Every structure is written in structure tokens, then in C-alpha cells.
Amino acid sequence: MIYKKMRLCNIPTFTFYLLKSPLMCIHFLKSKITKEHNRYFEVLNILNTLRIECSNYDTVNEKGKHSLKCLYDYDNKSIYVKLRFLRKVNEEEYEKFRNSVDIHCDYGMSNLTTKKGYFHFVVYMKLEPLYETSIDKYSMAIGTYHKGLLTWNYAEYPHILVLGETGQGKSVFIRYLLKEIFNVGYDVWCIDGKKIDYSKVKSMFKQYCANDSNKSNIILTLEMFKDEMQLRYDSMVQRGIYNYFEDESLEPVFLLIDEYLTIIETADKKEQTVIKKLVSEIIWLGRAAGYFLIVTMQRADAKYIDGAIRDNFACRVVVGKASKESYSMIFDRKLNGFEKGRAWVQINNDLQIISIPFYNDF
Ligand SMILES: Nc1ncnc2c1ncn2[C@@H]1O[C@H](COP(=O)(O)OP(=O)(O)OP(=O)(O)O)[C@@H](O)[C@H]1O
Ligand SMILES: [Mg+2]
Structure with a gap:
């Protein structure tokens, strides 16, 4: 230099x-x-x-x-x-x-x-986002960084937490991920916290469930997802397989929980406990079974997202500009935000800045 x-x-x-x-x-x-x-x-x-x-x-x-x-x-x-x-x-x-x-x-x-x-x-400097996708059984592109496409190895660093205040680009980011997953035809389940964002592409999901006031549909969907995962895991263990990618025929399965905080906040204590327990169970077994969570929320709230839960999301993204508290809760450090279209990403402990392509086809 x-x-x-x-x-x-x-x-x-x-x-x-x-x-x-x-x-x-x-x-x-x-x-x-x-x-x-x-x-x-x-x-x-x-x-x-x-x-x-x-x-x-x-x-x-x-x-x-x-x-x-x-x-x-x-x-x-x-x-x-x-x-x-x-x-x-x-x-x-x-x-x-x-x-x-x-x-x-x-x-x-x-x-x-x-x-x-x-x-x-x-x-x-601002990076022009690459309008490219890249996905396989282990990893997918999540944006553009200074070396090109940044890929998230979800098989190794499972589950992604996406935080973005209203209008900061969560849905645009999720659309990019969904576009990749839909392209290759892996199963995606969806729990739509806002009941509107993904209703237009309902048919693309293996299961779609809108937020309901008594949370029975949400709980049922989480249980079904967990049961399917458990079934796969039990059969893997029987065959002496301890990771889904050891078996050529097993593909990754994703569950998008959009607006997790809204879902939790509108649930009563009993429902909250059930939902949190199911989410934790999916987190624990998901990595080996190849069942991955994509969770979005508008802000980080210590009441619902404690360090233990947060640490289970090996990939964490904060899109656009968020509050100082959100950055310190999600990344444990002081950071400043960006204009729309950029994000901080931490995969394992590696922090990067990415540009996100603007897809708005659904
Ligand atoms: N990657 C991007 N590139 C360019 N513009 C973007 C990008 N992401 C978001 N925007 C702009 O910001 C607007 C709001 O984005 P988006 O709908 O994704 O926000 P959101 O975080 O989902 O908000 P809400 O919490 O209200 O659902 C978009 O309509 C678009 O104009
Ligand atoms: Mg949105």
C-alpha cells in the first residue's frame, strides 16, 4: 500500500x-x-x-x-x-x-x-450488489461483499437471524434468500408474522401459516416442522448417519419465521413458552438433520431474545440502520448503520458489510 x-x-x-x-x-x-x-x-x-x-x-x-x-x-x-x-x-x-x-x-x-x-x-465504499444467486446443499449467497458474493455456509453455521427496523430492507433481503431456495426447489416452510408479506407466494412454500391470534396454527406448524425433522433424524441415526449431507438424497429444509417478536409479543405466557420451546428444539437438532431457521424481527428485545438464543443463530444480519442497542445485542459491539440496501453480517465471529440486491418480484 x-x-x-x-x-x-x-x-x-x-x-x-x-x-x-x-x-x-x-x-x-x-x-x-x-x-x-x-x-x-x-x-x-x-x-x-x-x-x-x-x-x-x-x-x-x-x-x-x-x-x-x-x-x-x-x-x-x-x-x-x-x-x-x-x-x-x-x-x-x-x-x-x-x-x-x-x-x-x-x-x-x-x-x-x-x-x-x-x-x-x-x-x-458502496458496493454495487451482484444480482446473482448461488446455493447448494451446504451454503447460499447472502449478499455482495468486497470479495464478491458472500456465502453463508449454513451446514456449518446453522440458522440465520435477520434484524431490521421497519422499512430498512428485511423483506428485500428475505426475498433474495427465498429466490435462491425456490430456484433449486428445497422445501421452505413459512410462518408469516404480518399475514401479508408472503401470502402472494403461498403456493411456493411447502407449508404456509399466517399469524393467528390464538397461535394454534403457529404452534401446529412448528410441531409439524419439528416432527418431520425428528423423523428424518431418527432414520438417519438408525442408518448410522449423523449429518444430513452425508446422505446424497437428503436436502436442506428451511423454516422462515417472519416477525418473530410480533408473534411472541402477541402470544400469552403459555403460548410463548410452547413457541420458545419448539424453536429451541428445532435449533438444537436442526443442524444435524438439515432443518434450518430463518428468523426475522424488527428489533432485539432482551426480554425475548436472550444471549443463549441469539448465540444459536450462527449467522446474524442487521439490515440498514438500527438502534445502538440492537447492534450491541446482536453483535456485542458498537456499530453504526447504513442506508437501505446494506447490512452488517456476522457469520460465526466474522463481521462483514454486504450490499443486498433489490429484488421485488413478489
Ligand atoms: N437492498 C435494497 N436495495 C435498494 N432499496 C432497498 C433495499 N432494501 C430495501 N430497500 C428499499 O426500502 C423499502 C423497504 O424495504 P422492506 O420492505 O424490505 O423493509 P422491511 O424491513 O421489510 O420493513 P417492514 O418491517 O415494515 O416490513 C423497499 O421498498 C425499497 O424501496
Ligand atoms: Mg417487511
């Missing part, structure tokens, strides 16, 4: 753009006129934000010496920043700087790391 030094001066944005690179500027102007997405625009935009924050945090002494040294490099996916204050500051000042950049630019950012006396962070 060849780092360049950030110019520390108070100049108008456009002058900065001109100084930065006349070529970049031409690309930038072209993208403004054609309204086309242009990587140069993003680079300039982010670098300008960085420059402004540097000016805000920098001081110049009587000898004209700056108190901040900021270096950057970029490729077509990310901007890499390294930073050192030349005046005495504690680590919090670096965190404050990083957060100021984060607040003023609408991009995903990594956390701070330290290396050789510098504090580093990465700004991730």
Missing part, C-alpha cells in the same frame, strides 16, 4: 477536488451530469470528509507545525486511513475522530486498530 499524505488546509470542497486530481474532477463532473454512479465521486467525497475532519482536529503551532498526521490510500472498494496526533492525546481522541468521520460520511467503517504507532481504520 502506498499511503499519501492528507493535505491539511481549509479550502472549499471544489478547490480540494481540483487540487486532488484534475482527472478525478473530470470524472466527478461527468458523473454529476450523467447522474451515473461513479467511484471517483465516492473517493473524492470521502477524502473531502476526511480532510474537513482533519482540519477540525488539527492545530498549528507558532512554527507552523501541524498537530495531526493523516495518510490514506484507496482501491476501488475501500479507503484506508492511518492517523497520528503529534500532540499528546489519549485513545479516546482517535475514537472521537473516527466517529466524526463516520457521522459525516454515509459509508461503512471499520473499527480502529493500532499498528506501528498509527491508528488505522477503513472506510468501505
Whole structure:
């Protein structure tokens, strides 16, 4: 990586753009006129934000010496920043700087790391989502990340929890997953918490159940799913098979529980206990039997989603922008959200940012 030094001066944005690179500027102007997405625009935009924050945090002494040294490099996916204050500051000042950049630019950012006396962070540019699908008996694509399609190996890291506040893109994300599963014809069961989202594609599911006020249909569907899973598991054990993919003829089966929190919150205590117990049983045996949960909810509520349940979802996704509490409950760390179409994903303990293709065909 060849780092360049950030110019520390108070100049108008456009002058900065001109100084930065006349070529970049031409690309930038072209993208403004054609309204086309242009990587140069993003680079300039982010670098300008960085420059402004540097000016805000920098001081110049009587000898004209700056108190901040900021270096950057970029490729077509990310901007890499390294930073050192030349005046005495504690680590919090670096965190404050990083957060100021984060607040003023609408991009995903990594956390701070330290290396050789510098504090580093990465700004991730918007990734154009790939409108591709990829699924097999073990894994499926869940979005686009900086290396291409990000696949979730559900056989190894079973069950996915998708959190998104209203309008942040849960349904679009689930549609992408369903599209993949429907394409290959694996069984999907659906418990539709809103009673409307998936009713249009009812016939695509092996079983479809809308949220009902006394929860009897939901409980029945969960029981049927669990029984089918148990039946497969018992037959596997009889044949000395302990994982569904050891048998060529066994395919994965999915259960989508949409708006799990709504379902739980509208159930009475007794029904809640039954539903939670069934969900736990599916979680425990699902991995070996090849029965996987896809659960969505609008927010994380400690009352219903405790750490133990959460940890059973080896893949966790938060789409768009969510509350600080949701990020810390789902990922156990402080994160900022995005515009619609992007998400934080954690598979096992690996955290990534993804772009989600916008499918709205059902
Ligand atoms: N991946 C995406 N790319 C582009 N736009 C998106 C994307 N995801 C969501 N949007 C925009 O956000 C809108 C709302 O998304 P969606 O219906 O998926 O939200 P939701 O989380 O399911 O909301 P609710 O909780 O109310 O059901 C979409 O109609 C679309 O305009
Ligand atoms: Mg929705």
C-alpha cells in the first residue's frame, strides 16, 4: 500500500477536488451530469470528509507545525486511513475522530486498530450488489461483499437471524434468500408474522401459516416442522448417519419465521413458552438433520431474545440502520448503520458489510 499524505488546509470542497486530481474532477463532473454512479465521486467525497475532519482536529503551532498526521490510500472498494496526533492525546481522541468521520460520511467503517504507532481504520465504499444467486446443499449467497458474493455456509453455521427496523430492507433481503431456495426447489416452510408479506407466494412454500391470534396454527406448524425433522433424524441415526449431507438424497429444509417478536409479543405466557420451546428444539437438532431457521424481527428485545438464543443463530444480519442497542445485542459491539440496501453480517465471529440486491418480484 502506498499511503499519501492528507493535505491539511481549509479550502472549499471544489478547490480540494481540483487540487486532488484534475482527472478525478473530470470524472466527478461527468458523473454529476450523467447522474451515473461513479467511484471517483465516492473517493473524492470521502477524502473531502476526511480532510474537513482533519482540519477540525488539527492545530498549528507558532512554527507552523501541524498537530495531526493523516495518510490514506484507496482501491476501488475501500479507503484506508492511518492517523497520528503529534500532540499528546489519549485513545479516546482517535475514537472521537473516527466517529466524526463516520457521522459525516454515509459509508461503512471499520473499527480502529493500532499498528506501528498509527491508528488505522477503513472506510468501505458502496458496493454495487451482484444480482446473482448461488446455493447448494451446504451454503447460499447472502449478499455482495468486497470479495464478491458472500456465502453463508449454513451446514456449518446453522440458522440465520435477520434484524431490521421497519422499512430498512428485511423483506428485500428475505426475498433474495427465498429466490435462491425456490430456484433449486428445497422445501421452505413459512410462518408469516404480518399475514401479508408472503401470502402472494403461498403456493411456493411447502407449508404456509399466517399469524393467528390464538397461535394454534403457529404452534401446529412448528410441531409439524419439528416432527418431520425428528423423523428424518431418527432414520438417519438408525442408518448410522449423523449429518444430513452425508446422505446424497437428503436436502436442506428451511423454516422462515417472519416477525418473530410480533408473534411472541402477541402470544400469552403459555403460548410463548410452547413457541420458545419448539424453536429451541428445532435449533438444537436442526443442524444435524438439515432443518434450518430463518428468523426475522424488527428489533432485539432482551426480554425475548436472550444471549443463549441469539448465540444459536450462527449467522446474524442487521439490515440498514438500527438502534445502538440492537447492534450491541446482536453483535456485542458498537456499530453504526447504513442506508437501505446494506447490512452488517456476522457469520460465526466474522463481521462483514454486504450490499443486498433489490429484488421485488413478489
Ligand atoms: N437492498 C435494497 N436495495 C435498494 N432499496 C432497498 C433495499 N432494501 C430495501 N430497500 C428499499 O426500502 C423499502 C423497504 O424495504 P422492506 O420492505 O424490505 O423493509 P422491511 O424491513 O421489510 O420493513 P417492514 O418491517 O415494515 O416490513 C423497499 O421498498 C425499497 O424501496
Ligand atoms: Mg417487511
